[in-house]
Amino acid sequence: MAEEILLNENIPIDKQEPLPFPFNQRAFCRYEPIEKRIERARVLIVDDLLRDEGDLSELAVKEWGRNTKSNLQREREIAVLALDNIRNNVSRLVRHPEMMVTHFSEIARAEKDFRPDAIVLSGTLRDFDYYNPANLETFRDFILKTRSAVLGICGGHQLVGMSFGARVITLDHMEQHEHREGRPFEYQYRFIRITDPDDPIFDGIHDTHSGIWQDYTTEARILRVWQNHGLQLDQIPEGFKLLATAYLCRNQMMVKRADGQLIYTVQFHLEKSFEDWDKTRATRWEHPNESRDGRIIFENFLRESIKHAEAGKS
Numbered sequence: 531m532a533e534e535i536l537l538n539e540n541i542p543i544d545k546q547e548p549l550p551f552p553f554n555q556r557a558f559c560r561y562e563p564i565e566k567r568i569e570r571a572r573v574l575i576v577d578d579l580l581r582d583e584g585d586l587s588e589l590a591v592k593e594w595g596r597n598t599k600s601n602l603q604r605e606r607e608i609a610v611l612a613l614d615n616i617r618n619n620v621s622r623l624v625r626h627p628e629m630m631v632t633h634f635s636e637i638a639r640a641e642k643d644f645r646p647d648a649i650v651l652s653g654t655l656r657d658f659d660y661y662n663p664a665n666l667e668t669f670r671d672f673i674l675k676t677r678s679a680v681l682g683i684c685g686g687h688q689l690v691g692m693s694f695g696a697r698v699i700t701l702d703h704m705e706q707h708e709h710r711e712g713r714p715f716e717y718q719y720r721f722i723r724i725t726d727p728d729d730p731i732f733d734g735i736h737d738t739h740s741g742i743w744q745d746y747t748t749e750a751r752i753l754r755v756w757q758n759h760g761l762q763l764d765q766i767p768e769g770f771k772l773l774a775t776a777y778l779c780r781n782q783m784m785v786k787r788a789d790g791q792l793i794y795t796v797q798f799h800l801e802k803s804f805e806d807w808d809k810t811r812a813t814r815w816e817h818p819n820e821s822r823d824g825r826i827i828f829e830n831f832l833r834e835s836i837k838h839a840e841a842g843k844s
Contacts (some may be wrong), residue, residue: 534735535674536619536825537783541584542654550721550746550750550752555840558627560597562788564825565624566622566623566624566625567623567811567829568623568624568625568818568829568832568833568836569624569626570624570625570626570627570628570629571620571624571628571648571832571835571836572627572628572629572630572644572645572646572647572648572649573620573624573627573628573629573630573646573648573649573650573680574629574631574632574637574640574644574646574649574650575613575616575617575620575629575630575631575632575645575652575834576631576632576633576634576637576640576649576650576651576652576686577609577613577630577631577632577633577652577654578613578634578651578652578653578654578686579605579606579608579609579612579652579654579655579656579683580602580605580660580661580688581602581606581633582602583598583602584662584812585635585662585665585734586596586598586660586661586662587659587660587661587662587663589659589660589707590656590659590660590661593660596736600679601656604655605655605656608655609720611654612652612653612745612801613631613652614800615799615801615802615804616650616652616683616734617629618801618804619801619803619804619825619828620650620832621704622687622804623825623828623829624832624834630644630646631813632644634665634669634689635649635662635665635668635669635795637649637668637669637687638668638671638672639673640754640803641672641676641678646678647678647679647719647832647835647836647839648679648680648832648836649676649678649680649681650677650680650681650683650686650830651681651682651683651685651686651687651689651690651795652682652683652685652686652747652797653683653684653685653686653758653759653829654684654685654686654689655685657698657710657761658688658689658692658698658705658706659706661701666689666692666693668695670693671690673689673693673793674693674694675692675771676791677790677791677792677842678839679792679831679835679838679839680712680791680792680793680794680795681794681795681796681828681831681835681840682794682795682796683795683796683799683800683801684758684759684796684797684798684799685759685761686795687763687784687795687796687797688762688763688797689834690793690795691767691770691781691784691795692763693761694767694768694769694770694786695767695768696763696764696766696767697763697764697765698761698762698764699761699762699764700713700714700760700761700762701713701714701715701759701761701762701778701779701820702714702798702803703764704717706752706761713760714778715759715760716758716760716778716779717757717758718756719754719755720754720755720757720776721752721753721754721776722752722753722755722774722775722776722782722783722798723751723752723753723774723775723776724747724751724752724753724773724774725772725773725775726771726772726773727751727772728745729771729773729785730834731773731785731794731827731830731831732773732827732830733765733826733830734826735748735751735832736748742826743823745821745823747823748764753774753823753827754823755782755796755798755799755800755823755824756798756800756802756824757797757798757799758799760795762779762780762781762797763781763797766781766816767783767784767786768828769786769788769789770785770786770793771784771785771787772783772784773785773794774796779797782796782797782798782839783795783796783797783798790842792834792835792838794831796827797822798824800823800824800825800827800828801824801828802823803823803825803828804825
């Protein structure tokens with residue numbers, strides 16, 4: 531990742547946003563011990579990145595040329611980090627977790643064999659027109675029908691939205707191929723605003739004395755989340771409801787609770803919370819507990835997933 535990514539030629543986008551008033555007057559963050567409050571969960575973790583030349587579109591093969599091998603190697607390096615972060619969240623939130631990892635092109639078979647309580651889709655690295663269209667179609671057939679609870683993260687969010695009819699475009703509203711290099715990029719911790727605080731994914735938000743959420747969330751409906759993306763969905767797909775928004779990328783979070791499905795997707799990287807927490811104090815972010823917003827959402831998703839799975843069995 532470049533040291534400084536620009537939103538435009540004058541504004542560096544990797545500078546942390548100050549807390550909005552009055553929260554910027556508070557020089558502390560409430561401490562909260564992390565407890566494993568979920569007894570058991572079976573989680574299917576899905577690798578949405580590219581593996582080999584069979585995963586590539588003709589366009590990718592043509593444009594990458596002699597760089598194909600090195601680009602695929604980079605995909606695998608990012609995949610290791612992304613999948614480890616998701617595993618870490620599950621293992622830190624569930625007392626007795628069971629996890630399985632599969633590729634998004636093989637998700638239907640993995641779901642049938644593993645019978646998960648929840649499916650978590652990883653982020654991605656490349657534009658979707660670099661993906662083998664057959665793999666995208668296979669995933670679309672699955673996600674339109676699955677009754678397993680799903681959480682899509684960043685590229686996984688876009689993959690779900692695209693499967694339900696939305697377009698994936700750049701942050702300056704261009705097609706992916708029209709602005710491949712030097713496009714606007716949302717990076718670093720950013721604030722987003724909750725649009726539907728009554729959704730169960732925000733459980734506890736109305737209780738200002740619970741200590742679960744930060745003050746800026748219970749009082750102002752704001753989340754602080756890690757962003758790292760240059761693409762977005764152009765609309766909320768039919769059947770989904772917007773849950774959180776921001777100025778640069780409107781669709782930050784959405785849910786589908788219809789047709790027997792429970793699908794949550796987030797544009798941000800909610801799984802990064804524990805990565806920050808595990809850093810040494812010499813390199814740890816100044817207020818590590820503020821990154822817990824994503825972790826609380828992840829935990830609430832797992833709890834909702836278990837309820838959904840139990841309801842499906844009855």
